Amino acid sequence: MGENYLHGTIKPEEAGIAMMMKDLYTNFNSPLTNETLCAWHDMLFNGRTDLERGQYRTSNDEMRVVSGRIDKPKIHFIAPPAFKIQKEMDQFISWFNRTAPGGKEQLSPLIRAGIAHLYFVTIHPFEDGNGRISRALTEKALSQNLGKPTLVALSSTISDKKKDYYTILELQNKNNQITPWLFYFGKTVIEAQKQTIKLVDFVIAKAKFFDAYGALxxxxxxxxxxxxxxxxxxxxxxxxxxxxxxxxxxxxxxxxxxxxxxxxxxxxxxxxxxxxxxxxxxxxxxxxxxxxxxxxxxxxxxxxxx
Missing domain, CATH: 1.10.10.10 (Winged helix-like DNA-binding domain superfamily/Winged helix DNA-binding domain)
Incomplete structure (x- = not known):
């Protein structure tokens, strides 16, 4: 699907993330499809040849979501087997589009984005990159409700407190009560928005700094x-x-x-x-x-x- 864009000195994986986000922001208002998700995955792993790019996982090996040491991993949950992925994803995509603005089962922005994130990572359809794509889905959901692309520093905000993220995911997969997850997710999105504004201010300050001091x-x-x-x-x-x-x-x-x-x-x-x-x-x-x-x-x- 994708090409091995090198973009000068930019690493292939960084170029891949940029391509995925460009596609997301350009086509945020379009319905979600299997093809969209697979294209994102192909872009995300631009240049990689050691995994199944641009397709849902096919290996019969058990897919576990773990954290901690390699020799002593902590298992958070076990994802559905590969043969069930296509059916699960068809149901997920149908739900995502039904709950979009103007859809038959429209949901409020944060609730829809929070459910989409959890729903997707629980299916864990790809061999790798599920967390990054789930965060892209979050931005797509929020952008559709806002009617314009939105910049949310969700990845860095979650990474800053990754232990909390895995803890709430683990707790969520032990029962069907989604309220604690949505509470966590809502707070995290709000914090991510604050971080985004700070980052934008920082980039502007950097430009002004070099205008003032660059020659010195x-x-x-x-x-x-x-x-x-x-x-x-x-x-x-x-x-x-x-x-x-x-x-x-x-x-x-x-x-x-x-x-x-x-x-x-x-x-x-x-x-x-x-x-x-x-x-x-x-x-x-x-x-x-x-x-x-x-x-x-x-x-x-x-x-x-x-």
């Missing part, structure tokens, strides 16, 4: 700054030190000291701590929106109290 950075400083930005809104894990700078730009201690002092003097970096505990942080405050999500929420809370 030497090649070493620019390389270090780009590496810090790569960490995203959460910042550099453990704080950014002179040792990090030396390692990233491959320079001497004396040069690193001069470069870092220059960045602090230009107020590009702020400095905290002393000696080995010294850490540096990009000062992005001037480039962020005046009212952040957190400050807006605090204002709402204060108004509610009044």
């Amino acid at each position: 950075l030497n090649p070493r400083q620019k390389k270090a700054v780009l590496r810090i930005f790569k960490e995203g809104p959460k910042g550099f894990s453990g704080g950014f030190s002179a040792k990090n700078y030396i390692s990233i730009v491959k320079t001497t201690s004396a040069t690193a000291t001069r470069d870092l002092k220059d960045l602090v003097n230009k107020e590009i970096f702020s400095k905290t701590g002393k000696l080995k505990s010294t850490r540096y942080e990009l000062d992005l405050k001037p480039f962020y929106p005046t009212i952040s999500i957190d400050s807006a929420e605090k204002k709402q809370t204060n108004l509610t109290k009044k």
Whole structure:
């Protein structure tokens, strides 16, 4: 189905995810089909030859969803056997389309998206990639209800608390009561939306930062700054030190000291701590929106109290 797009220096798997999401956002309002899901799977594993790409699993081996150590895995549930997959997926797709806006059994956005996610991963139709495709289905469901593509950082939000995700999945598969899952899912989607807004603000701040300071950075400083930005809104894990700078730009201690002092003097970096505990942080405050999500929420809370 797909082609082995390399997109320059972008890894095939990253290009595959981009292709899948482009298709999702372009065709979010179209009905779901088996062909759509298989095409997503083919895109997702762009360049891979070690698994069944673009088709539901066919192996008779038992499909288990596990976590933990390889030598001591924790089994969360066992998926339906391969010979039942097509029937299960036909029923799932029919349900998904019936519950869409304008469908015969229309559901509210979060409930529909939450059920779709759980329903799909429980069938576990593909050899690999079921979690990523279930999150894409979540975005499709939400986009259909909103009437436009929606950006939700669901994958990263779940990854931040992956243990909670697997715990609630395991509990859900021990009974037929779906309310705890929907409660968890709703909170996670809301948190993911907040993270998305923070990420968008961060990307805008990054662009404004380079507009303001790009010409003031030497090649070493620019390389270090780009590496810090790569960490995203959460910042550099453990704080950014002179040792990090030396390692990233491959320079001497004396040069690193001069470069870092220059960045602090230009107020590009702020400095905290002393000696080995010294850490540096990009000062992005001037480039962020005046009212952040957190400050807006605090204002709402204060108004509610009044």
